[in-house]
Amino acid sequence: MSIIIDRRLNDRKKSSVNRERFIRRYKSHIKHAVTDMVSERSIKDMDRGGDVKIPVRDISEPTFRHGQGGDREAVHPGNHKFNPGDRIKRPEGGGEGDGSGDQGGEGDGQDSFTFTLSREEFMELFFDDLELPHLSRTEVGDIVEFKMQRAGYTRQGSPTNLSIARSLRNALGRRIALSARPRHELQAVSAQLAELEDEPQTQELERRKATLRESMELLGKQISKVPFLDDIDLRYRHRVPVPKPISQAAMFCLMDVSASMDERKKDLAKRFFTLLYLFLSRKYQKVDVIFIRHTEEAEEVDEEHFFHDARTGGTVVFSALDLMRQIMTDRYPAGQWNLYGAQASDGDAFGADPDKSSDFLSEKILPDLRHFAYVEVPDSDSRPSRLAAAYRRIDCEQFAMRQVRERRDIYPVFRELFSSEKA
Amino acid sequence: MKKDTTVVLGAHGHVSNAANKRGPLSTGAEWSFELLAKYDRAIGAIATEEFGLDCYPNQIEVISSEQMLDAYSMTGLPIGYPHWSFGKSFIHHDHEYRTGMRGLAYEIVINSDPCIAYLMEENTMPMQALVIAHASYGHNSFFKGNYLFRQWTSADAIIDYMVFARQYVRDCEERHGVVAVEELLDACHALMDFGINRYRHPKPLSPADELRRHRERQEYSWQQYDEIWRTLPANQAADTSSRRPTRFPEEPQENLLYFVEKHSPKLQPWERELVRITRKVAQYFYPQGLTKVMNEGWATFWHYTLLNRLYDKKLVDDGFMIEVLTSHTNVITQRGYDQRGYGGINPYALGFAMFTDIRRICENPTPEDRQWFPDIAGTDWLKVLDFAMRNYKDESFIAQFLSPRLIRQFHLFAVADYENEDTMGIDSIHNDAGYRRVRKLLAQQYNRDYLLPDIQITNYERDGDRSLRVQHRRHRSRPLNEDASRVLGYLQRLWGFKVRLDTVDEEGSVVHYEEAKPG
Numbered sequence: 001m002s003i004i005i006d007r008r009l010n011d012r013k014k015s016s017v018n019r020e021r022f023i024r025r026y027k028s029h030i031k032h033a034v035t036d037m038v039s040e041r042s043i044k045d046m047d048r049g050g051d052v053k054i055p056v057r058d059i060s061e062p063t064f065r066h067g068q069g070g071d072r073e074a075v076h077p078g079n080h081k082f083n084p085g086d087r088i089k090r091p092e093g094g095g096e097g098d099g100s101g102d103q104g105g106e107g108d109g110q111d112s113f114t115f116t117l118s119r120e121e122f123m124e125l126f127f128d129d130l131e132l133p134h135l136s137r138t139e140v141g142d143i144v145e146f147k148m149q150r151a152g153y154t155r156q157g158s159p160t161n162l163s164i165a166r167s168l169r170n171a172l173g174r175r176i177a178l179s180a181r182p183r184h185e186l187q188a189v190s191a192q193l194a195e196l197e198d199e200p201q202t203q204e205l206e207r208r209k210a211t212l213r214e215s216m217e218l219l220g221k222q223i224s225k226v227p228f229l230d231d232i233d234l235r236y237r238h239r240v241p242v243p244k245p246i247s248q249a250a251m252f253c254l255m256d257v258s259a260s261m262d263e264r265k266k267d268l269a270k271r272f273f274t275l276l277y278l279f280l281s282r283k284y285q286k287v288d289v290i291f292i293r294h295t296e297e298a299e300e301v302d303e304e305h306f307f308h309d310a311r312t313g314g315t316v317v318f319s320a321l322d323l324m325r326q327i328m329t330d331r332y333p334a335g336q337w338n339l340y341g342a343q344a345s346d347g348d349a350f351g352a353d354p355d356k357s358s359d360f361l362s363e364k365i366l367p368d369l370r371h372f373a374y375v376e377v378p379d380s381d382s383r384p385s386r387l388a389a390a391y392r393r394i395d396c397e398q399f400a401m402r403q404v405r406e407r408r409d410i411y412p413v414f415r416e417l418f419s420s421e422k423a
Numbered sequence: 424m425k426k427d428t429t430v431v432l433g434a435h436g437h438v439s440n441a442a443n444k445r446g447p448l449s450t451g452a453e454w455s456f457e458l459l460a461k462y463d464r465a466i467g468a469i470a471t472e473e474f475g476l477d478c479y480p481n482q483i484e485v486i487s488s489e490q491m492l493d494a495y496s497m498t499g500l501p502i503g504y505p506h507w508s509f510g511k512s513f514i515h516h517d518h519e520y521r522t523g524m525r526g527l528a529y530e531i532v533i534n535s536d537p538c539i540a541y542l543m544e545e546n547t548m549p550m551q552a553l554v555i556a557h558a559s560y561g562h563n564s565f566f567k568g569n570y571l572f573r574q575w576t577s578a579d580a581i582i583d584y585m586v587f588a589r590q591y592v593r594d595c596e597e598r599h600g601v602v603a604v605e606e607l608l609d610a611c612h613a614l615m616d617f618g619i620n621r622y623r624h625p626k627p628l629s630p631a632d633e634l635r636r637h638r639e640r641q642e643y644s645w646q647q648y649d650e651i652w653r654t655l656p657a658n659q660a661a662d663t664s665s666r667r668p669t670r671f672p673e674e675p676q677e678n679l680l681y682f683v684e685k686h687s688p689k690l691q692p693w694e695r696e697l698v699r700i701t702r703k704v705a706q707y708f709y710p711q712g713l714t715k716v717m718n719e720g721w722a723t724f725w726h727y728t729l730l731n732r733l734y735d736k737k738l739v740d741d742g743f744m745i746e747v748l749t750s751h752t753n754v755i756t757q758r759g760y761d762q763r764g765y766g767g768i769n770p771y772a773l774g775f776a777m778f779t780d781i782r783r784i785c786e787n788p789t790p791e792d793r794q795w796f797p798d799i800a801g802t803d804w805l806k807v808l809d810f811a812m813r814n815y816k817d818e819s820f821i822a823q824f825l826s827p828r829l830i831r832q833f834h835l836f837a838v839a840d841y842e843n844e845d846t847m848g849i850d851s852i853h854n855d856a857g858y859r860r861v862r863k864l865l866a867q868q869y870n871r872d873y874l875l876p877d878i879q880i881t882n883y884e885r886d887g888d889r890s891l892r893v894q895h896r897r898h899r900s901r902p903l904n905e906d907a908s909r910v911l912g913y914l915q916r917l918w919g920f921k922v923r924l925d926t927v928d929e930e931g932s933v934v935h936y937e938e939a940k941p942g
Binding site for chain 1: 460463480506509518615617765842845848851856857868874906913
């Protein structure tokens with residue numbers, strides 16, 4: 001007789017462990033593919049999974065087999081033209097000679113092994129071991145907040161923290177321990193009494209029974225005197241204050257959208273910020289991102305407008321920095337927030353603007369910041385821009401600047417700026 | 424229990440014959456658990472009562488396509504230890520399935536007692552019935568009957584063993600790290616095909632037997648004791664040599680993993696156990712590799728026969744049969760060598776054709792059949808089929824039962840590819856002169872020794888540098904593949920000391936050697 005079982009509700013995804021292992025093992029290959037993908041994709045598609053290709057040879061599992069060469073015969077079906085003794089050309093690669101019916105492993109005849117990465121996996125690899133710089137500082141530094149954390153049990157506490165289960169457990173133990181002797185005695189006495197019941201009735205016996213009953217009563221009283229709950233049983237949940245490091249961060253994204261930023265440059269800048277935004281939104285639960293774009297004047301915009309809205313005009317870098325400072329003082333006091341800044345521009349700035357901006361940045365903004373990254377998207381001829389020249393004078397470990405010329409530079413530069421510290 | 428159901432079914436059949444109004448078990452594509460049970464009873468009754476198939480009890484499990492993919496990538500076992508290579512095959516199957524390059528197999532069956540068969544929930548009722556007939560009665564009876572399975576697998580223990588293996592591997596990972604375990608398993612997997620016992624070893628002696636043998640020996644030596652021998656001068660040299668044979672192992676060993684497990688000087692106890700686990704798994708799959716054509720052919724023959732019988736008994740309708748036959752035809756398609764999608768000989772096609780042909784030879788033999796198969800022509804086909812199923816593997820099955828008629832039907836031809844010739848030659852085709860030659864060559868193609876190179880351990884330098892010497896005996900001057908040096912590296916990892924691989928030609932002289940050293 002057969003048994004029929006419905007297993008559809010059993011755990012699925014049994015293979016996910018093995019899948020993860022595979023990805024971990026071939027991380028370097030997959031990362032390579034991911035980097036390629038990033039440079040090919042449009043900005044809107046950045047935040048998605050995708051197909052990854054790995055050369056089959058790199059992931060093959062070797063075994064001892066016969067190689068090419070030597071003498072062999074193979075039987076095939078479907079003959080419709082050959083007679084014994086006919087000669088035929090050896091096919092390239094000797095495929096036919098080996099076609100003895102066993103499968104040629106994964107992906108017959110294909111030279112790459114293709115599979116699909118989910119969005120999560122894609123992002124994981126994308127931002128693997130990237131970290132916001134200098135975040136660790138706040139963990140010890142100026143402690144502002146405490147949070148209460150469980151820390152076992154105490155004998156004293158407020159009634160609201162009373163742990164009923166613990167207290168009753170103690171009470172039960174105590175009751176058992178304290179009433180042990182009288183209970184044993186009571187048992188013995190009642191056994192004696194039961195024995196006497198069976199014997200013939202005499203006066204002597206009656207007397208002995210009476211004393212036994214008396215002592216039983218006494219023992220019963222002793223037992224009942226053990227209190228159900230005593231002060232020493234009580235236990236309270238203990239909570240201690242633990243200093244809470246600030247892990248809330250605010251990131252300022254500054255982008256130049258002036259006329260000199262042509263579509264190509266804007267695209268590069270936006271790509272950089274897209275990466276940055278994805279990275280931040282993935283890394284921290286609470287990260288405020290402030291988008292500031294500027295022409296000759298700066299404005300704070302939302303994410304959608306920042307990335308997908310066109311606008312042209314002149315360039316005044318200072319306006320953006322000034323707005324940033326303003327927002328910092330208004331909404332993000334440095335004592336309570338980890339502040340980061342990133343700026344993208346082609347470096348075209350005129351008159352006093354570059355020097356003014358540079359001074360303003362190093363004096364007013366950088367002291368309060370954990371990190372500030374400047375990414376320049378220069379014109380193809382690489383004259384150092386005026387803004388870059390001015391920024392280069394800034395001597396501060398929180399400041400970093402890089403140039404991005406082509407799409408494929410973005411990811412490496414991004415990694416360079418945010419690769420986790422090795423401290 | 425079984426008796427009861429058949430009695431009930433028999434009674435039903437009787438009534439239906441009289442009243443002649445009993446319809447099919449079901450119509451349409453929908454299946455339900457009640458229907459599955461109904462079909463299973465009907466198919467089981469035909470299989471066991473009419474055709475006398477001997478099966479393990481069945482356990483039919485309904486799973487989703489995701490679970491089917493999981494089972495697929497674990498090489499068909501419901502439980503497996505974690506390893507990236509299973510992830511690789513999962514990703515591969517998953518990708519192919521999603522992109523529509525390949526559908527899922529509609530069944531997986533596990534050689535266990537009770538015999539577990541998986542049905543996919545997406546299948547239609549006719550497909551479920553097909554799978555039940557194919558897996559739960561076809562494969563099942565093959566697992567129970569075939570000598571290789573009887574000899575090499577213990578169907579009642581495999582699931583428990585895999586549970587143990589998974590837990591063991593996980594514990595090792597926790598204790599020694601995922602990477603260390605993975606690296607070791609990689610090495611074992613590379614050598615899995617060479618971790619198989621092909622001959623039964625005698626059972627180890629029980630302590631009682633050992634004691635008895637020891638006593639017998641002592642008694643014998645007492646009987647032989649002669650004081651005079653003590654006066655002979657002792658021969659120092661002869662003495663040491665007799666204590667320990669110079670060569671170890673005395674005979675070449677073909678089970679590389681077994682030798683590693685027992686004698687590797689460096690493996691940790693847990694590593695040894697992992698080697699053992701992979702070895703056991705390889706051994707479990709060993710019969711399946713040797714009986715692919717027979718096993719699939721047998722199961723296909725029986726689903727075809729059983730379901731046709733259902734139809735004859737008017738238990739299923741025309742629509743049911745049409746769907747079944749469509750799938751059946753897809754399964755047994757054999758493409759020609761020059762057609763698109765040709766991937767060698769389809770074991771389903773060849774196996775099904777052979778079993779059907781044996782039945783035909785028994786029932787309607789032609790003069791040719793009488794000449795080629797005088798033993799079985801015109802005898803009881805059920806007995807012949809049962810005998811063939813029990814006592815053959817692919818190689819011997821083809822060598823014994825492939826008829827000229829089938830060679831013609833498949834248009835089989837043999838191509839010879841010799842190293843010292845510029846072109847390949849047609850060795851033989853489906854004509855009178857070629858039948859025996861084609862049959863012999865095709866049988867050889869299913870010979871494991873022909874497919875795998877002959878690699879054996881010849882020497883372990885026990886008293887010297889502990890190096891291991893492995894010999895590849897070349898056959899018909901076929902060299903090893905390019906992977907060989909990587910595999911040698913894995914063997915070296917397991918062994919811990921130097922490993923040398925000699926390739927010797929037919930005369931026994933070394934034509935090539937390679938070494939893998941630690942570090």
